[in-house]
Amino acid sequence: MKKHLIRLARVLAFALVFVLAVNYLSLVFTPRTETQRFGDYSRISYSYRAEAPDTIDVFFVGDSSAYRSVSPMELWERDGIAACMSGRGQQTAAGAYKIVRELFEKQNPKIVFIETGMLFPGKNEDIKKAAIEQNNQHSVIRRVFFSGPEVFDDIGVSSVGYYFPLAKYHSRWKELTLRDFVDLNTIYYSEYHGYVLSGDVEAYTGGDAYMGNENDAPAQMYDGAEKKLDAIVELCRSHGALPVLFTAPCAMSWNYGKHNATAAYAQKQSLTYRDYNLPGEIPELDWLTDSKDGGDHLNHPGAVKMTEHIRQDIQTLCPVPDRRTDPKYTERFDHDDLIYRQQVQKELAPDKE
Amino acid sequence: MGYTSLSFIVFCIAVCLVFFCIPRKYRWPWLLAMSLLFHFIASKALTLYLVGDIVVVWLCGLLIQRKKDKFNAIKKEIDKAERKIVKKQFEKREKLIEFIGIAVLLSVLLVLKYSPMFVSGAFGLARLFGANAETPLIRFALPLGISYYTLTGISYMADIRMGKLTAEKNPLRLATFISFFPHIVEGPFSRYGDLTPTLFMPDAFDYDRFRAGLLRVIWGFGKKMILADRAAFVVNPVFADPGAFRGPHIFAAMALYTVQIYAEFSGAMDIVTGLCEMMGIHLAENFRQPFFSRSIDEFWQRWHITLGAWLRDYVFYPITFSKGMQKLSAKCREKLGGYYGAILPATLALFAVWFLIGLWHGASLKYVFYGLYYYILMTIAKLAKPATDKLQIKRDTRLYRGFEIARTCLAVLVGMTIFRADTVGQAFSMTAMIFTRPSVAAFTDGSLFAFDKFSWPDAVIIVLALAAVIFVDIRKESGHSPRETLVKQKHGVFAWIAVVLGLLLLMILGIYGQGSGASPLIYGQF
Numbered sequence: 001m002k003k004h005l006i007r008l009a010r011v012l013a014f015a016l017v018f019v020l021a022v023n024y025l026s027l028v029f030t031p032r033t034e035t036q037r038f039g040d041y042s043r044i045s046y047s048y049r050a051e052a053p054d055t056i057d058v059f060f061v062g063d064s065s066a067y068r069s070v071s072p073m074e075l076w077e078r079d080g081i082a083a084c085m086s087g088r089g090q091q092t093a094a095g096a097y098k099i100v101r102e103l104f105e106k107q108n109p110k111i112v113f114i115e116t117g118m119l120f121p122g123k124n125e126d127i128k129k130a131a132i133e134q135n136n137q138h139s140v141i142r143r144v145f146f147s148g149p150e151v152f153d154d155i156g157v158s159s160v161g162y163y164f165p166l167a168k169y170h171s172r173w174k175e176l177t178l179r180d181f182v183d184l185n186t187i188y189y190s191e192y193h194g195y196v197l198s199g200d201v202e203a204y205t206g207g208d209a210y211m212g213n214e215n216d217a218p219a220q221m222y223d224g225a226e227k228k229l230d231a232i233v234e235l236c237r238s239h240g241a242l243p244v245l246f247t248a249p250c251a252m253s254w255n256y257g258k259h260n261a262t263a264a265y266a267q268k269q270s271l272t273y274r275d276y277n278l279p280g281e282i283p284e285l286d287w288l289t290d291s292k293d294g295g296d297h298l299n300h301p302g303a304v305k306m307t308e309h310i311r312q313d314i315q316t317l318c319p320v321p322d323r324r325t326d327p328k329y330t331e332r333f334d335h336d337d338l339i340y341r342q343q344v345q346k347e348l349a350p351d352k353e
Numbered sequence: 354m355g356y357t358s359l360s361f362i363v364f365c366i367a368v369c370l371v372f373f374c375i376p377r378k379y380r381w382p383w384l385l386a387m388s389l390l391f392h393f394i395a396s397k398a399l400t401l402y403l404v405g406d407i408v409v410v411w412l413c414g415l416l417i418q419r420k421k422d423k424f425n426a427i428k429k430e431i432d433k434a435e436r437k438i439v440k441k442q443f444e445k446r447e448k449l450i451e452f453i454g455i456a457v458l459l460s461v462l463l464v465l466k467y468s469p470m471f472v473s474g475a476f477g478l479a480r481l482f483g484a485n486a487e488t489p490l491i492r493f494a495l496p497l498g499i500s501y502y503t504l505t506g507i508s509y510m511a512d513i514r515m516g517k518l519t520a521e522k523n524p525l526r527l528a529t530f531i532s533f534f535p536h537i538v539e540g541p542f543s544r545y546g547d548l549t550p551t552l553f554m555p556d557a558f559d560y561d562r563f564r565a566g567l568l569r570v571i572w573g574f575g576k577k578m579i580l581a582d583r584a585a586f587v588v589n590p591v592f593a594d595p596g597a598f599r600g601p602h603i604f605a606a607m608a609l610y611t612v613q614i615y616a617e618f619s620g621a622m623d624i625v626t627g628l629c630e631m632m633g634i635h636l637a638e639n640f641r642q643p644f645f646s647r648s649i650d651e652f653w654q655r656w657h658i659t660l661g662a663w664l665r666d667y668v669f670y671p672i673t674f675s676k677g678m679q680k681l682s683a684k685c686r687e688k689l690g691g692y693y694g695a696i697l698p699a700t701l702a703l704f705a706v707w708f709l710i711g712l713w714h715g716a717s718l719k720y721v722f723y724g725l726y727y728y729i730l731m732t733i734a735k736l737a738k739p740a741t742d743k744l745q746i747k748r749d750t751r752l753y754r755g756f757e758i759a760r761t762c763l764a765v766l767v768g769m770t771i772f773r774a775d776t777v778g779q780a781f782s783m784t785a786m787i788f789t790r791p792s793v794a795a796f797t798d799g800s801l802f803a804f805d806k807f808s809w810p811d812a813v814i815i816v817l818a819l820a821a822v823i824f825v826d827i828r829k830e831s832g833h834s835p836r837e838t839l840v841k842q843k844h845g846v847f848a849w850i851a852v853v854l855g856l857l858l859l860m861i862l863g864i865y866g867q868g869s870g871a872s873p874l875i876y877g878q879f
Contacts, residue, residue, distance in 0.1 A: 007845075010845065010846070010849060014850075014852065017853055018853045021853065025857070025860075149358060149361070149394060149395075152359070152360045153358050156363070157359055157865070157866055160359070166860055166861070167865075167866070170862075170863070170865075173810075174811075
């Protein structure tokens with residue numbers, strides 16, 4: 001019996017050593033900046049931590065719709081607006097509140113844009129049905145059983161990579177330096193200030209029909225979302241920042257039901273609300289060329305168009321200073337803009353891999 | 354489900370977790386269920402072919418056994434002279450049943466795997482005679498492991514007919530043996546009598562054996578994911594367009610392909626054998642340090658051992674000991690004398706073996722040529738032996754042994770190039786290009802490391818990984834297993850250190866993940 005216990009203890013000890021080693025190496029291997037390969041999307045959502053104190057005038061918070069649709073570097077280039085984005089896939093109102101609360105510890109933005117896609121569940125039913133018919137997207141188990149282990153491998157490897165970044169970033173072993181092993185800095189430096197860039201094009205062919213009927217009943221927010229939204233609004237106002245609700249174009253999940261609910265909330269809270277899905281809001285937006293994934297997110301050309309309208313709204317709602325001559329800002333923003341431009345060229349190149 | 358895929362790893366963990374919770378006597382139904390599930394996930398409705406083959410093999414086995422039992426029952430009641438006659442009659446019937454069973458199994462294999470080749474050949478021949486006929490595109494989906502389980506079924510029926518086995522009455526037990534998931538994708542070819550004692554009653558759990566098996570699995574993963582898949586980054590582009598490369602690149606690709614196929618195939622065998630070892634099931638060894646061979650003959654006794662043994666027992670010996678061959682053998686000894694008289698009939702039988710080895714690997718003339726390439730080399734060696742013996746070379750010196758090993762490796766390198774190239778012509782032109790496109794600059798301009806997803810650090814990893822493989826093979830060749838040394842260390846700490854380090858190295862240096870370019874199993878396509 002004693003022998004078995006000793007063996008079990010040994011196995012558990014080495015399992016613990018392995019887990020600790022994987023966690024340590026995950027920190028070592030995870031990229032610190034956009035210029036290192038395979039930027040980490042969830043770490044990007046905390047990239048505001050790398051901003052120098054008191055250098056953000058405009059802040060954006062939301063889910064993947066946010067980080068795919070607004071480019072802070074475009075705002076910098078056009079009007080010298082010092083902006084930063086915090087977007088995260090599957091973001092919640094509670095998560096957004098924590099981020100905004102942390103932001104105000106070191107920053108004093110004039111405007112905080114809150115993306116509303118994270119407040120509501122579900123995708124548009126018709127599109128969902130069409131997607132199911134087109135892609136046979138059934139439950140994971142059914143897909144794995146009938147579509148083969150490849151589906152499981154894709155999902156599994158992504159999940160393993162998410163929880164153990166070593167698996168996701170292991171190919172970076174060639175780029176590591178001694179510093180990577182010693183400086184386990186967890187602050188992610190985003191040269192794009194939180195924006196996630198994609199040159200992919202996958203058309204959405206449904207036009208504006210996804211919005212449904214103007215008179216659709218207001219949709220239901222997630223439980224507790226409204227309360228957290230109240231808290232975010234209160235936080236912004238108490239710090240002298242103007243809270244603004246906005247909805248980035250999203251054919252997959254936005255509709256009039258959600259718009260009406262948001263508009264009602266905005267009215268209740270006396271908030272400005274800009275829904276960029278409404279017909280005519282971004283007339284130059286073309287769903288055939290401006291989406292990366294068939295209507296769920298914008299690609300870079302789409303984001304540039306969206307950002308231009310946000311820029312105009314900023315100047316209307318609460319003009320912010322042009323920081324392009326202030327060395328406190330230019331030192332970082334000009335450098336980041338160079339890298340941003342290079343990456344945009346690479347991403348939009350016709351022969352991109 | 355590739356052996357190094359996440360789904361296979363999860364599948365094996367799930368199988369093992371339940372396996373160890375079930376009493377040993379009742380583990381085989383669980384293995385049967387999981388093996389059929391494994392096959393179904395890979396092949397869907399094509400699993401019916403596997404089931405059909407199992408039914409045919411089971412029925413034929415029982416019928417052959419029935420004939421044997423009947424003869425055994427009546428032989429005591431008849432006199433010696435009549436017994437001989439009756440025995441021949443029964444053997445004839447047993448052979449007929451065996452023949453029918455083999456014919457059914459082989460027909461399925463021939464139609465599904467080889468009909469495109471036959472159709473292409475027939476239409477090619479017709480065009481030679483002036484017919485204006487376009488080859489129709491014929492392609493059948495292949496059930497997983499059809500080449501493996503077909504030969505496994507044939508060996509089972511043959512062993513019953515030869516009296517080496519008693520037929521299995523329980524079809525589910527036979528199904529477990531044939532469909533057993535560790536050996537159905539890439540082998541080894543298991544014999545019923547060898548595998549089933551531990552398949553139906555696995556050895557009791559043993560902590561040291563479990564660790565040894567786990568180490569072997571990790572070692573196998575390392576060979577495939579760190580070495581083989583990395584070598585493929587050089588091999589694939591060069592073989593895809595050899596004209597775009599210079600001599601050193603081509604030689605590097607040829608050498609690396611030999612490394613790739615050895616690392617991958619032997620790595621896969623390490624994975625499945627290690628997994629079975631963990632479960633207390635004995636799977637046959639399929640490799641025995643083949644690159645220490647001093648001749649091609651020896652090479653094929655160390656490489657894909659179970660395929661060679663299968664062909665020896667079920668093709669070579671039946672041909673050699675057939676009446677016709679015995680008569681020919683006697684005539685040859687009479688006309689050609691002792692040595693050549695003995696080897697000529699064997700050489701003829703070997704032609705069949707090597708023709709089939711080539712054909713088994715793939716349904717194209719390239720693979721037939723591949724088999725015959727080795728046949729020609731071995732035949733030349735056999736025919737030249739009397740002459741080379743007269744030179745009285747000291748064959749047991751280190752230098753000469755080194756020369757023989759190097760010579761064998763080079764011959765294998767050319768053989769593997771034939772195997773990998775699109776056509777035989779391409780293989781030979783690539784070999785020629787090593788000499789017609791020399792380039793010293795290739796060694797200094799960095800182009801040897803400039804492939805997609807491959808740079809000089811990868812070359813360093815290949816060298817280090819290969820050094821590790823060679824070290825382990827040297828140790829095993831001298832009778833010492835590094836694995837056993839680790840496991841038998843006092844307190845067993847080193848074995849666990851090796852496990853943790855091995856897993857970390859796999860996670861860091863392994864080729865996996867979306868867009869990684871990991872290669873599919875080479876032998877899995879057969």
